[in-house]
Amino acid sequence: MTVAExxxxxxxxxxxxxxxxxxxxxxxxxxxxxxxxxxAGRAQRDAIExxxxxxxxxxxVWLIFALVVxxxxxxxAYAPIMSTLxxxxxxxxxxxxxxxxxxxxxxxxxxLTLQRAFGATFALSSVLTPFFLGAAVGGIATGRVPPGxxxxxxxxxxxxxxSILGGTLAVVTCAFLAATYxxxxxxxxxxxxxxxxxxxxxxxxxxAAGAVAVGGIFVLHADAPTLFHGLxxxxxxxxxMSAASGVAALALLWTRRNAAARVAAALAVVAVLWxxxxxQYPFLLEDRLRINAAAGSHATLVAMSVCIAVGAVLLVxxxxxxxxxxxxxxxxxx
Amino acid sequence: xxxxxxxxQPDLFYARQQMALSLGFxxxxxxxxxxxxxxxxxxxxxxxxxxxxxYAQLARRWARALAVLFAVGAVSGTILSFEFGxxxxxxxxxxxxxxxxxxxxxxxxFFAEAIFIGIYLYGWERLSPRRHLLVGIxxxxxxxxxxxxxxxxxxxxxxxxxxxxxxxxxxxxIDPWAALFNTSLWPEATHMILAAAIVTGxxxxxxxxxxxxxxxxxxxxxVGFLLGFTxxxxxxxxxxxxxxxxxxxxxxxxxxxxxAMEGVTHTESGxxxxxxxxxxxxxxxxxxxIPDGLSFLAFHDPSAKVTGLDSVPARDRPPxxxxxxxxxxxxxxxxxxxxxxVWFAIAWRRRRDLPSSRWFLRAALLAGPAAVLALEAGWVTxxxxxxxxxxxxxxxxxxxxxxxxxxxxxxxGLLVVYAALTxxxxxxxxxxxxxxxxxxxxxxxx
Numbered sequence: 001m002t003v004a005e006x007x008x009x010x011x012x013x014x015x016x017x018x019x020x021x022x023x024x025x026x027x028x029x030x031x032x033x034x035x036x037x038x039x040a041g042r043a044q045r046d047a048i049e050x051x052x053x054x055x056x057x058x059x060x061v062w063l064i065f066a067l068v069v070x071x072x073x074x075x076x077a078y079a080p081i082m083s084t085l086x087x088x089x090x091x092x093x094x095x096x097x098x099x100x101x102x103x104x105x106x107x108x109x110x111x112l113t114l115q116r117a118f119g120a121t122f123a124l125s126s127v128l129t130p131f132f133l134g135a136a137v138g139g140i141a142t143g144r145v146p147p148g149x150x151x152x153x154x155x156x157x158x159x160x161x162x163s164i165l166g167g168t169l170a171v172v173t174c175a176f177l178a179a180t181y182x183x184x185x186x187x188x189x190x191x192x193x194x195x196x197x198x199x200x201x202x203x204x205x206x207x208a209a210g211a212v213a214v215g216g217i218f219v220l221h222a223d224a225p226t227l228f229h230g231l232x233x234x235x236x237x238x239x240x241m242s243a244a245s246g247v248a249a250l251a252l253l254w255t256r257r258n259a260a261a262r263v264a265a266a267l268a269v270v271a272v273l274w275x276x277x278x279x280q281y282p283f284l285l286e287d288r289l290r291i292n293a294a295a296g297s298h299a300t301l302v303a304m305s306v307c308i309a310v311g312a313v314l315l316v317x318x319x320x321x322x323x324x325x326x327x328x329x330x331x332x333x334x
Numbered sequence: 335x336x337x338x339x340x341x342x343q344p345d346l347f348y349a350r351q352q353m354a355l356s357l358g359f360x361x362x363x364x365x366x367x368x369x370x371x372x373x374x375x376x377x378x379x380x381x382x383x384x385x386x387x388x389y390a391q392l393a394r395r396w397a398r399a400l401a402v403l404f405a406v407g408a409v410s411g412t413i414l415s416f417e418f419g420x421x422x423x424x425x426x427x428x429x430x431x432x433x434x435x436x437x438x439x440x441x442x443x444f445f446a447e448a449i450f451i452g453i454y455l456y457g458w459e460r461l462s463p464r465r466h467l468l469v470g471i472x473x474x475x476x477x478x479x480x481x482x483x484x485x486x487x488x489x490x491x492x493x494x495x496x497x498x499x500x501x502x503x504x505x506x507x508i509d510p511w512a513a514l515f516n517t518s519l520w521p522e523a524t525h526m527i528l529a530a531a532i533v534t535g536x537x538x539x540x541x542x543x544x545x546x547x548x549x550x551x552x553x554x555x556x557v558g559f560l561l562g563f564t565x566x567x568x569x570x571x572x573x574x575x576x577x578x579x580x581x582x583x584x585x586x587x588x589x590x591x592x593x594a595m596e597g598v599t600h601t602e603s604g605x606x607x608x609x610x611x612x613x614x615x616x617x618x619x620x621x622x623x624i625p626d627g628l629s630f631l632a633f634h635d636p637s638a639k640v641t642g643l644d645s646v647p648a649r650d651r652p653p654x655x656x657x658x659x660x661x662x663x664x665x666x667x668x669x670x671x672x673x674x675x676v677w678f679a680i681a682w683r684r685r686r687d688l689p690s691s692r693w694f695l696r697a698a699l700l701a702g703p704a705a706v707l708a709l710e711a712g713w714v715t716x717x718x719x720x721x722x723x724x725x726x727x728x729x730x731x732x733x734x735x736x737x738x739x740x741x742x743x744x745x746x747g748l749l750v751v752y753a754a755l756t757x758x759x760x761x762x763x764x765x766x767x768x769x770x771x772x773x774x775x776x777x778x779x780x
Contacts, residue, residue, distance in 0.1 A: 054456040057408050057448040061441070067415040068441045071426050072434025079427030082419025083736045089420060090744045093413040094751055101755055104405030105762045108398065110769075118758075149424050151738040296431025297508035303435055304510075311442040318449045318472075325453050325460070 004295035007073040010308050016270045018062035025056045027178025029126020051185050054326040077284045077294035084145045084152035088132040095129030134170030138163030142224040143287035161223040165216045176205035180265040184258040206250045230279025242271035346735045348742040349421040363407030368477040369534035375470040388557050401455050425734035433490045435510040440483035446476040482523045489518030493587050494725050521580040528573045533705040535566025540702030547695050567675035585632035589641035591719035594657040598642045605629045605640040613654045652721040660714035667708040
């Protein structure tokens with residue numbers, strides 16, 4: 001493995017963490033949106049707030065990590081991605097601003113009118129942000145982002161069948177992950193009614209995600225021949241693994257094994273992400289730009305790898321402590 | 335088609351405005367996000383040491399405001415990592431691997447900050463007091479580290495190093511560590527960190543001025559004011575020394591920026607310093623001249639030679655009045671703040687009390703917004719002073735801008751978003767501050 005490939009693996013580890021953790025936070029916003037009026041939805045909204053409150057800021061940093069690795073390690077991919085896909089990415093960035101700010105604001109105010117306004121902003125932007133991020137991925141994966149200093153088509157690069165598929169898949173996947181996690185959280189907290197509500201939502205969202213994925217096969221066949229070939233050849237094991245994990249997650253939810261369902265759901269999502277990476281290999285911008293051509297100077301790649309190794313040693317234990325704290329309400333060893 | 339794809343002058347204008355808006359907004363939140371945790375921790379520590387409930391009360395209160403401000407700072411910082419590429423893809427595409435390393439390390443520092451702030455804010459009831467205090471320490475360290483590394487990237491734009499320039503204008507022999515430790519880093523980062531302490535201290539103190547002025551102030555208001563004001567008042571004189579260091583660094587390494595800051599047209603020895611006034615037709619009009627003042631301040635030698643704007647062609651000069659006015663504003667506000675800090679120190683030494691004059695509290699009320707204004711003015715000085723370069727003397731801003739069409743609509747949209755965000759933040763903070771004290775004590779942020 002070259003240093004560039006190592007760094008790309010680190011980037012995809014970051015993206016996977018963002019999809020599993022940040023994605024679930026977005027999905028929580030999706031369910032917040034559908035929780036019903038202020039009285040009926042109170043219990044669900046409280047559970048959502050309790051679940052993502054301490055962790056959302058840390059979960060959100062995975063995206064920053066991925067962006068920083070991309071521009072430092074692969075500046076010749078970062079630049080065209082950002083300039084060609086600036087419309088969906090600006091919209092996603094605005095969504096990120098509104099989501100985070102509104103979530104913090106909602107917690108800080110006490111009047112119902114303000115809580116509603118901030119809550120609606122939080123929930124709506126939680127749905128739009130993953131859609132635009134997924135649409136941007138669709139543009140990259142179909143070779144619609146040209147390398148070099150001339151940007152590609154700023155509209156068709158993300159308004160195309162694969163991007164619509166990517167955006168929709170991102171939204172339903174986030175909803176599926178969130179409902180699965182929340183069902184397990186509520187179960188552990190001993191709130192059966194809430195756990196059942198999230199469980200049935202997880203089943204619906206999981207079914208929807210499966211349907212979108214199956215429909216996606218036809219979309220990719222027509223719109224993204226190179227990616228389709230990659231997914232059905234080198235990436236096939238991961239695609240199969242994703243499908244199997246997804247089915248397993250639904251079966252586990254059906255039989256109320258919520259904790260195990262959470263693992264299977266996560267596996268299904270991560271496998272899709274890595275399937276995309278493997279299918280595109282050795283291209284960073286599908287059909288257009290190879291990993292090595294996109295990579296920055298060797299010295300920088302080495303320096304970045306060292307920083308990531310040191311950062312992992314320092315941060316992974318802290319991150320685990322945060323999750324233990326968020327789940328149990330105490331720090332490990334207390 | 336190719337005509338449409340070439341960025342027109344107006345799009346460069348809007349890209350610049352968007353960057354200025356995003357950075358100008360974020361810089362205030364970033365400063366608060368760096369210095370405020372230290373202040374909250376200071377209050378919590380004093381509370382635990384003295385057993386005085388007022389400190390604990392303040393720490394709790396401030397933590398709630400911190401939760402809001404940190405969230406807004408986190409998201410307003412994230413958009414920057416999009417905008418670098420969206421607005422300036424040629425800059426990032428060409429220089430990303432030279433100057434990206436400090437951003438990566440900053441990313442890790444921010445990660446640590448976000449992790450520990452999650453535990454800290456939700457840990458009041460769940461952790462022992464000692465543990466809770468310990469959890470706060472990494473937030474402060476990571477906050478200062480974040481500032482240090484972000485400023486390292488900005489410092490590199492001012493004094494680019496860590497590469498050799500190829501004939502095609504692209505970097506060769508890249509050394510990312512040398513780029514990180516560029517010479518602007520130390521004065522700029524120190525200046526920034528002190529600015530954060532001043533802005534945060536004065537803003538916090540400002541909150542308690544209305545109560546102190548109305549005479550209904552309790553010990554809670556007094557201590558809240560004193561903690562914030564003291565931190566700022568200690569930082570202000572230090573900032574004077576560091577500011578001098580930063581300006582002398584600019585004089586040596588970015589002489590044209592200094593020439594714009596001071597309105598110096600011709601390279602001369604024994605150059606006068608002008609206080610106030612405007613730069614018209616190559617001269618400062620209406621300012622108060624101090625003979626040899628600039629030579630002395632910039633090089634600590636009254637007869638030193640100061641490089642003028644005419645050392646470079648007109649197209650390589652920044653807009654003088656913008657840079658000069660911003661610089662004068664920053665220095666002017668800093669000087670008044672120094673007076674305020676000295677006034678406070680004298681009164682405190684004599685009587686262990688605030689100055690009794692009504693004017694002191696009026697000035698203290700203004701010090702908060704004035705500190706923010708000085709911060710923005712300082713930022714304008716260094717950023718506009720670097721123009722027309724995005725990478726000093728190597729890459730022009732106009733050569734870095736995106737060729738994508740329609741950038742202006744993104745800018746218009748963001749204007750609305752930032753306006754709404756500012757209004758909502760102020761509204762929420764006012765609500766938090768206005769909440770009765772008793773209500774705030776018994777509820778943690780969870």
